[in-house]
Each structure stands twice: as structure tokens, then as C-alpha cells.
Amino acid sequence: MSRPRDAAATKAALLDAATKLFGERGFDRTTVRDIAGLAGVNQALLFRYYGSKDALFATVLATQSRELLEDSPAEHLLRNVLLRIMEERPRPEDHPLYAVLRSSHHDSAAEVVRRQMGEEYARALSSLTDAEDAELRADLVLAWVVGIGVLRGVFGKQPLADADATTVTALVTQAASVLLEHTRLG
């Protein structure tokens, strides 16, 4: 009367359950009993295989962030990212942003997102303008994308949450172009 003796499958089940629950509820409101329960695994095994709840959380973040970003040409980055966030309905909890936002106290969590956002999104966006404060402008556009994701995925704010993706994309790119347009010819 016990689950199949398969350590790898047990570890994977725990990681999957943790990924889902941390993303939905955040770190604090997810208990090790919840994770083990969803995984169908005795909770003592969580500690045998991952050491602690903290370490499991770090593993979740590391695993997720590795799969996060794929390259997009800079000119289409904003549009592509927006469309993805707007269409991410089916499994929004997969985006590491949600786990991190709901667990903002966690140093390693904020660190992961900070590094990725800084080195990928913002740099690509900043190449779209030649203004002196290009990086700040890129941060502001990035903030917009993040904010839209938060209002939709975390708060469920209407009418934004159910708005048409192309409409939103058009409005945002139109307004953001004020910040990202090239002022000098190039």
C-alpha cells in the first residue's frame, strides 16, 4: 500500500506541485503539506529530496527561469511579449513572475527576476531609442508589461483581464512609442 518506489518520479511530482502552488499562492501561503498532498507524496520525502521548503523554492525558480526567455528581434520584442502575456490564460502560473511577485520577500527570488529582466528585456528595449536615458525609458516600458501581467494574472482587474490582446497591444505600443522612438535619424 505505498506508491511505486521511484525516487525520480517522486522528486518530479514534488517539483511540479511546488511550481504550481508557489505560482498560485506565493511562498508563504503554500505549505509543505499542500505540496506533498498535491504531489501524492509523503511530506517527509520533500525534506529528504530537497532539504527544506526554501531550497525547494529556489529549485523551482532556477528550473523555471531556465526555460523562460527565447530570443526575439528587438523591434518586435514589445509586441511579442505583450501578446504572450495577454494570451497566457491557460497556465498563467507557469510564468516565474507570478511566483516571485507573490513571494517578494525572498531574496533569491527577486534576484533571479532582477537579473533576467535587466539583462534581456530591458537591454533589448533600450536599443529601440537613442535618447540619453534610453535605459530608464526601457525600464518604464518593461514596467508597463509587468504591470499589465500583474493586473490581469494576479488581480484579475476588469476590463483589462478579459480584454482583446490585439487591442491592448495596439494601445500600448502606440503610447510606448512616445518613449522609444528615435529622436535622431539613424
Added chain:
Amino acid sequence: MSRPRDAAATKAALLDAATKLFGERGFDRTTVRDIAGLAGVNQALLFRYYGSKDALFATVLATQSRELLEDSPAEHLLRNVLLRIMEERPRPEDHPLYAVLRSSHHDSAAEVVRRQMGEEYARALSSLTDAEDAELRADLVLAWVVGIGVLRGVFGKQPLADADATTVTALVTQAASVLLEHTRLG
């Protein structure tokens, strides 16, 4: 050997301490003992005057957002909120956004207050345009504010985190005016 018998002052001290701690740590990582300790008040009084930790959190959110909404006409709401959020030394007690972002609260009194806050802000912003999709546009501007708060307060993203408040405010209001301007004469 007891504090002065002044119920109003005690309630205010509790509210101030709660506002600060909820903003810094979020709901879950703030304990009623922390709040009472910072306020210099016996923790039983917290329950006597506010009923529960949940109700106190809701009171904090309601109080903060009411203050900000009341003394900001719609035309200046975006600017004032941005200036607060981008203040040089981030003081989490200055804006309820930080408390909300650090607290992933569902099914509670605070959830209701949070939804009300979002709708009040959005309604004020949507009054600034006569476009057909005014509410969606307002949501997008609200999302921008939220995203800036996330990047700055939660993730500490540079250069945004240490950017000059007036510069950020100018850039954002300029771009947002594309969404919120009156298209028809009125």
C-alpha cells in the same frame, strides 16, 4: 506602569505601525506581535480596536487610498501617485500599492478593499478620456503605475529604482496622455 489611557492615540499608533509593517513586509510576514511591539501597545488592544489582523489590513488600505484619492483631482492623480511611488527614500507607508503588492491575499476583507481601490483609481482615470474604451485605457495606465511600483519596490530594478521622480513622472504622463486625451472637444 502603563501607557496613558488614551484610546484614540492607541488606535492611531496601531494603525501607523501596521501601515509601515504591511508595506515593508506584506501581510503574511507581519505578525500582530510585531505591530503591537512597534506601536508600543499591548497586542490584545489590536483585537479590541480592530477585531482581527485581516480587518486591520483592510483599514490600512482603505485609509491610505482614501487620503490619496481625496486630495487629488483626476487630472493630477497620475502625477501625484507617481511622485509618491518614486519618492527618493522609498517609504512603504506612503502608498498602499506596496502593501498590496507584497500581500497575495485572497478571500478576505482585504481582497474586497483592494478591488475597490483598483476600481476607484480606474474610474478617476477613465474620466480623463472620452474614448469608447475609456475603462480599458484607464486600466492600462493603472497597470503602468503598478508595474513601476513592482519594478522599483519589489525587484529594485535599476536604473528605474533610483531614477529621479520628476523625470519618471514626466515621461509617463507624456506617454499616458496618448491614451487619456480627449479626442472630441468638450
Added chain:
DNA sequence: CCCCCATGTAAGCATTCGCTTACATCCGAC
């Protein structure tokens, strides 16, 4: 003066949490 209730205090209760321990059971190596 004295009563009484608003205010403040101290202690603890019930629950939940992360984590540990002690033990059962399976399976491959020899």
C-alpha cells in the same frame, strides 16, 4: 468618596507550520 466602565496587562489556548524521528518495506548485489 465610591463605583463602574473604559483602558491596559499578562497569560495562555488552539492551531498550524517546518522539520525530524523511528520504523516498515521493497529490491538489487552478492
Added chain:
DNA sequence: GTCGGATGTAAGCGAATGCTTACATGGGGG
């Protein structure tokens, strides 16, 4: 076959948390 480590299970421990209760006390009204 049997031995031993790997895997799974059941139970509970100590600490922390939200909240309650029982009591002390001070100050204003009769």
C-alpha cells in the same frame, strides 16, 4: 536466500501565530 541501503510511512516535536480570557487599574460621574 539474505543482507543492506534506498524508498516510503506514521507520528509527533518545538516554535510561532492569531486570537481570547481573566484580571489589574485609573479616572470621571453620581
